[in-house]
Amino acid sequence: MSEVLDLFVIGGGINGCGIARDAAGRGYSVGLAEMNDFASGTSSGATKLIHGGLRYLEHYEFRLVREALMEREVLWAMAPHVIWPLRFVLPYQKGGVRPAWLIRLGLFLYDHLGGRKLLPATKTLDLKKDEAGKALKPIFGRAFEYSDGWVDDARMVVLNARDAANRGARIFNRAKVVSARRDGGIWNVTLRHAETGETSSIQARMLVNAAGPWVDQVLNGVMGKNNAHNVRLVQGSHIIVRKKFNHSRAYFFQNPDNRIFFAIPYEGEFTLIGTTDRDYKEDPKDVRISAEEITYLCNAASEYFAEPVRPSDIVWSYSAVRPLFDDGASKAQEATRDYVLKIEGEGTDAPLLNVFGGKLTTYRRLAEHALEKIGEKIGLKGPAWTAGSRLPGADFPVDGYEAQVRQLRSRFPFLEKIHAERLVRCYGTDAGNIVGLAGVPADLGRHFGGSLYECEVRWLIEKEWARTAEDVLWRRTKQGLFLTPEQVADLEAYMIKKCGRLH
Numbered sequence: 376m377s378e379v380l381d382l383f384v385i386g387g388g389i390n391g392c393g394i395a396r397d398a399a400g401r402g403y404s405v406g407l408a409e410m411n412d413f414a415s416g417t418s419s420g421a422t423k424l425i426h427g428g429l430r431y432l433e434h435y436e437f438r439l440v441r442e443a444l445m446e447r448e449v450l451w452a453m454a455p456h457v458i459w460p461l462r463f464v465l466p467y468q469k470g471g472v473r474p475a476w477l478i479r480l481g482l483f484l485y486d487h488l489g490g491r492k493l494l495p496a497t498k499t500l501d502l503k504k505d506e507a508g509k510a511l512k513p514i515f516g517r518a519f520e521y522s523d524g525w526v527d528d529a530r531m532v533v534l535n536a537r538d539a540a541n542r543g544a545r546i547f548n549r550a551k552v553v554s555a556r557r558d559g560g561i562w563n564v565t566l567r568h569a570e571t572g573e574t575s576s577i578q579a580r581m582l583v584n585a586a587g588p589w590v591d592q593v594l595n596g597v598m599g600k601n602n603a604h605n606v607r608l609v610q611g612s613h614i615i616v617r618k619k620f621n622h623s624r625a626y627f628f629q630n631p632d633n634r635i636f637f638a639i640p641y642e643g644e645f646t647l648i649g650t651t652d653r654d655y656k657e658d659p660k661d662v663r664i665s666a667e668e669i670t671y672l673c674n675a676a677s678e679y680f681a682e683p684v685r686p687s688d689i690v691w692s693y694s695a696v697r698p699l700f701d702d703g704a705s706k707a708q709e710a711t712r713d714y715v716l717k718i719e720g721e722g723t724d725a726p727l728l729n730v731f732g733g734k735l736t737t738y739r740r741l742a743e744h745a746l747e748k749i750g751e752k753i754g755l756k757g758p759a760w761t762a763g764s765r766l767p768g769a770d771f772p773v774d775g776y777e778a779q780v781r782q783l784r785s786r787f788p789f790l791e792k793i794h795a796e797r798l799v800r801c802y803g804t805d806a807g808n809i810v811g812l813a814g815v816p817a818d819l820g821r822h823f824g825g826s827l828y829e830c831e832v833r834w835l836i837e838k839e840w841a842r843t844a845e846d847v848l849w850r851r852t853k854q855g856l857f858l859t860p861e862q863v864a865d866l867e868a869y870m871i872k873k874c875g876r877l878h
């Protein structure tokens with residue numbers, strides 16, 4: 376390729392895709408490479424909260440908390456299909472981990488630091504009367520209830536990638552950046568494509584290293600530095616069990632070790648419990664939940680729920696690694712959750728922007744800050760534009776989800792409610808395009824199990840870069856929770872037939 380792009384982004388997690396989208400929308404020519412699948416790194420392994428981070432107030436991270444609180448409603452409006460408000464029940468008891476006055480003060484700040492226009496304020500609950508008390512041990516008499524948001528993290532990433540591509544970005548999924556070298560004031564980047572086994576090269580005026588937990592590996596391995604060390608890798612794991620309660624609110628629990636964890640309604644039939652916090656030294660691709668983490672989460676949740684949570688109740692688990700900026704904090708849970716952007720390259724050197732840390736919640740602001748730095752280095756183009764924008768499928772009001780489901784069902788009356796609801800949650804107004812011209816259930820194509828039909832899988836291959844059963848079952852959807860091993864094998868065979876094997 377002879378053209379020199381303005382910008383090339385390494386990493387298809389939320390930060391890389393968010394930066395590529397923002398840059399493409401401002402008129403920069405942009406490329407992005409993801410070595411595995413979009414969101415296959417940390418960005419599908421989060422607790423999935425769009426939150427200010429109540430806990431970070433204890434660490435005086437006011438800048439981060441305020442920015443994140445402000446972002447909650449901005450992101451909700453930007454993607455009301457994959458993001459929605461969630462109420463959190465925070466039970467407390469006399470002599471508990473934190474006194475009630477401290478929690479009340481934290482929640483007062485949380486409600487008033489900024490940005491809350493639609494989300495309801497904090498209130499107190501009598502757990503003897505409220506439905507939320509039924510699932511808990513009777514020692515919990517009172518609770519606070521406050522607002523934050525929920526996000527389908529992996530879908531938010533792929534929607535950013537799609538929007539970037541719609542705005543002209545060249546998006547390469549399954550393309551590993553194996554080398555990046557400065558040459559005459561530009562970057563020469565070499566990609567290895569897992570779909571073909573071939574390599575290609577691309578040139579860019581500026582490079583963004585948004586490789587998340589691999590950010591130091593990219594600096595050392597891909598760019599040939601010696602011993603770059605900027606991030607502290609902190610593992611966090613989650614377990615999924617059959618649902619422990621019958622309402623739509625989540626729980627915020629405190630553990631005697633001062634840590635907090637959540638129990639969240641998940642995919643209709645399940646409860647998601649997490650997370651843990653422990654330093655991680657291995658390759659991020661090998662991260663798995665440990666037996667010790669399973670015991671920790673089961674024991675911690677059993678302190679609250681009337682019915683204990685046992686390891687044998689676990690139907691699925693996942694683990695990811697936080698790429699936290701290494702600020703020298705002694706405990707993993709105390710390391711800053713804020714992001715740091717660092718430019719390298721003086722004079723005529725082609726510039727490099729390294730992204731360290733960050734949260735799903737602040738990715739849009741992180742991208743705006745990155746674009747300020749990029750503009751300083753290679754020249755400003757369009758102004759900031761993503762606040763008030765919409766991701767693909769999001770062209771409906773924040774309170775319009777029910778109406779979207781009703782419309783979809785009136786267009787396709789044979790769709791079961793649960794199926795229509797899931798399609799609208801995943802694809803918003805694109806749900807109708809997926810079901811397409813189907814007049815009867817048979818037109819949906821092959822049934823793979825759960826509520827997964829061929830028309831959706833075809834959409835995911837054609838529009839969302841899905842190539843393997845895992846992409847479909849665990850990132851573009853969470854239908855993996857509902858398919859039997861035989862059904863998974865059938866889908867794997869189908870994907871290989873349609874997309875070939877990866878190299």
Ligand SMILES: Cc1cc2nc3c(=O)[nH]c(=O)nc-3n(C[C@H](O)[C@H](O)[C@H](O)COP(=O)(O)OP(=O)(O)OC[C@H]3O[C@@H](n4cnc5c(N)ncnc54)[C@H](O)[C@@H]3O)c2cc1C
Nearest residue numbers: 386388389390410416417418422424552587611733735736
């Ligand atoms: C347990 C846990 C819970 C969390 N909970 C929340 C939460 O509730 N709310 C919240 O806001 N945030 C949360 N976070 C934080 C959030 O998930 C992360 O900050 C965010 O996902 C990081 O995104 P990223 O794009 O920087 O990294 P990643 O998602 O890891 O993306 C980096 C990508 O770069 C790719 N890559 C690496 N090297 C190369 C290469 N050489 N060539 C091409 N591609 C490459 C990788 O494959 C990867 O996909 C949580 C994180 C963890 C671990």
